[in-house]
Amino acid sequence: MIISELKPLEELQQALSEFDKLFLVGCAACATACKAGGEEEIFKFQEWLVAQEKEVTGSVVIDEACHIMRAARDLRHHKNAVRDADAVVVLACGSGIQSISSTVEKRVVGGLNSMFLGNVRRFGHYEEMCSLCGDCILNETAGICPVTTCAKGLLNGPCGGMEDGHCEIDAELECAWCLIYERLQSQDRQGVFARRVPPKNWSHRRKPGRYRLKDGER
Ligand code: SF4
Ligand code: SF4
Numbered sequence: 001m002i003i004s005e006l007k008p009l010e011e012l013q014q015a016l017s018e019f020d021k022l023f024l025v026g027c028a029a030c031a032t033a034c035k036a037g038g039e040e041e042i043f044k045f046q047e048w049l050v051a052q053e054k055e056v057t058g059s060v061v062i063d064e065a066c067h068i069m070r071a072a073r074d075l076r077h078h079k080n081a082v083r084d085a086d087a088v089v090v091l092a093c094g095s096g097i098q099s100i101s102s103t104v105e106k107r108v109v110g111g112l113n114s115m116f117l118g119n120v121r122r123f124g125h126y127e128e129m130c131s132l133c134g135d136c137i138l139n140e141t142a143g144i145c146p147v148t149t150c151a152k153g154l155l156n157g158p159c160g161g162m163e164d165g166h167c168e169i170d171a172e173l174e175c176a177w178c179l180i181y182e183r184l185q186s187q188d189r190q191g192v193f194a195r196r197v198p199p200k201n202w203s204h205r206r207k208p209g210r211y212r213l214k215d216g217e218r
Contacts, residue, residue, distance in 0.1 A: 001031035003118035003126045004037070004095040006045075007111055013052065015109050018090070021055045022109075023078070023085035025100055027092035029066035033195040034126065036112050037091030045091060045111065065096025072103040082106060101164075134204035140192040142183035147200065152178035155197040157181075 006012075016022065024042050031037030039061050043162075046056045058081025062074045075082060082088060087107040090097045093114040101108035118126035131148045138145060147153050151169035158177035161168025166176040184191040 001033055002095065002114055002116060003034050003116050003128075004031055004093045004112040004114045005034070006041070006091070007110065007113055009048070010111075011087075012111060016049075016087070019054070019086040019107070019109075021057050021087075021107075022049060022055050023082045023087045023088045024059035025048075025063035025065065025071075025075075025088060025096075026059070026091065027096045028061050029064045031065070031096065031112065032061070033205070034118075035097075035121070035124070037065075037097060041091055042141070045089070049089075057081040062092075062096075062156055065090065065092035065099055067111045068099045068102060072097075074160075075103055098118040101201070107176045132205065133200065133202065134206055137192065141180045142187060142191055144176060144180045146176050146180060146181060149173075149179075153200070155171070155192075155200060159192070 007015075024046060025043040026032070026037040026039065027053065031041075032039070035041060042059050046059065049056055053205045058078050060074055062071050062080050063112070065071055070154060082104055085106060087109050088100060088104055089111050090100045091111045093102070093112065094110065095114075097108060097110040097112075116126075116128040117130055117132060119129045121127055128148055130145055133147050137147070148153060148157075151167050152159055154177065158175050159168065162175040162178065163171075165175055167173040167175045180192070184193065
């Protein structure tokens with residue numbers, strides 16, 4: 001899921017300084033799961049706005065704010081409250097913020113910073129494991145991504161700084177390449193060590209990403 005966090009309040013104060021009335025939008029998916037833009041955070045944000053002498057005309061937590069049609073549908077149910085607001089504040093990832101800004105004619109203010117695509121280790125503990133490179137090599141690296149989890153994104157084994165299986169950049173982290181080596185060994189295969197991996201071809205990364213599932217085609 002997309003890991004996001006509330007922007008610094010001083011930055012938001014500045015971004016909202018020209019508006020008196022605000023409509024709030026949260027997201028029931030990722031932003032709720034990382035406690036940045038769910039019902040509870042919308043409620044707290046509303047209290048903060050009221051303390052700033054702002055008026056909140058209404059709020060909604062959309063199932064998935066990144067779903068443009070769903071966002072448009074949910075906002076239609078609140079059209080009077082949106083109309084009465086000077087701006088819409090969105091507590092969702094950058095994708096969700098853009099769904100809303102493509103849907104409403106009002107000024108849209110993003111309330112969150114989006115940080116990375118994260119796995120959930122346990123509640124409140126998120127780890128980046130994939131950088132969405134568009135050319136996945138996990139099948140050769142025993143399911144551990146060196147592009148993302150090696151601090152240097154190395155593709156052909158560990159750097160000279162690895163010590164006792166730990167990363168020289170952050171000693172709290174295990175070296176990704178040691179983990180890959182150990183897991184490949186436990187599977188009795190060479191995997192990525194059987195070849196020299198060429199430099200990453202980042203042209204496979206779709207930017208901006210566009211993908212359509214076509215009927216009957218997989
Ligand atoms: S190799 Fe690329 S697609 Fe595969 S996990 Fe790593 S960053 Fe993600
Ligand atoms: S110690 Fe390992 S994980 Fe850290 S930068 Fe070097 S190769 Fe990458």
